[in-house]
Amino acid sequence: MADNPIDLDRLTEILKRAGAETIMPSFRNLEDGAVREKSSAIDLVTEADEAAERFIKTEIDRLSSGILFVGEESTAKDRSLLDKIADADVAVIVDPIDGTSNFAAGIAMFSVMAAVTVKGEVVSAVVHDPVTGDTVRAEKGGGTYWLLANGDSRKTRVNWPVPLDESIGIVSSTYFEPKARSALFRRLDQVRVVANYRNSGHEYRMLATGGCHFNLYGQVMPWDHAPGTLLVSEAGGHVAFADGEPYHPSRHHGVLVSACSRQTHRSVTTKILGIERPLS
Structure with a gap:
């Protein structure tokens, strides 16, 4: 299993807290003006996206000052972050609300996601569903695990191939x-x-x-x-x-x-x- 510079349990907890504290309070409860278009009518950002990203960045910065943080909303303001991923000793790539259009429409299908890279290689990943409380995560060489909200954990496999x-x-x-x-x-x-x-x-x-x-x-x-x-x-x-x-x-x-x-x-x-x- 690849060395992971960021503890996976700690990263998981950060995303769970972001979901519970900054995202779910706004779900189906967005105020007027809380949703804006970015590049088009189907490319949206909400105040909850920005709040969640700020929360996650603050928590990641507490882990180490040497971590490159590449968030979707941060990169919208500074595209040069994309060019730094390949050479960064450690980077954390974050989508604070993946599925913003669903979130803004009140559809319960969105995620909080993060990946950790070392010199551009993805070594760990977390995808958290703040609605159900379930999390799926992986470490390179260590398999993929589905952590259910009730505390159960199971290793996952892809489906059998079919025509x-x-x-x-x-x-x-x-x-x-x-x-x-x-x-x-x-x-x-x-x-x-x-x-x-x-x-x-x-x-x-x-x-x-x-x-x-x-x-x-x-x-x-x-x-x-x-x-x-x-x-x-x-x-x-x-x-x-x-x-x-x-x-x-x-x-x-x-x-x-x-x-x-x-x-x-x-x-x-x-x-x-x-x-x-x-x-x-």
């Missing part, structure tokens, strides 16, 4: 170019069930705990994917960009596919994305 026409896939088409999106839609009839929950934390949890067979994303900001990809990898899945390159949080472009097996990954890239390449 593509029997598979359950989660597909986020939002950030595909129009022509690529149209081509993607035409090929999705090869999948048995296609879903999108607008919450990558929940979607990665589903894949890591056997609830689906693959996830496909056209935008790869690190706070959306660094935590979940480790959950999937440590649960026995295969994560790579459609061009075959392994996931790395310092890469911010390309189509990312996470799957329950290498063969499922290949089926998605060739049959759904139309990309022919050797099986890696």
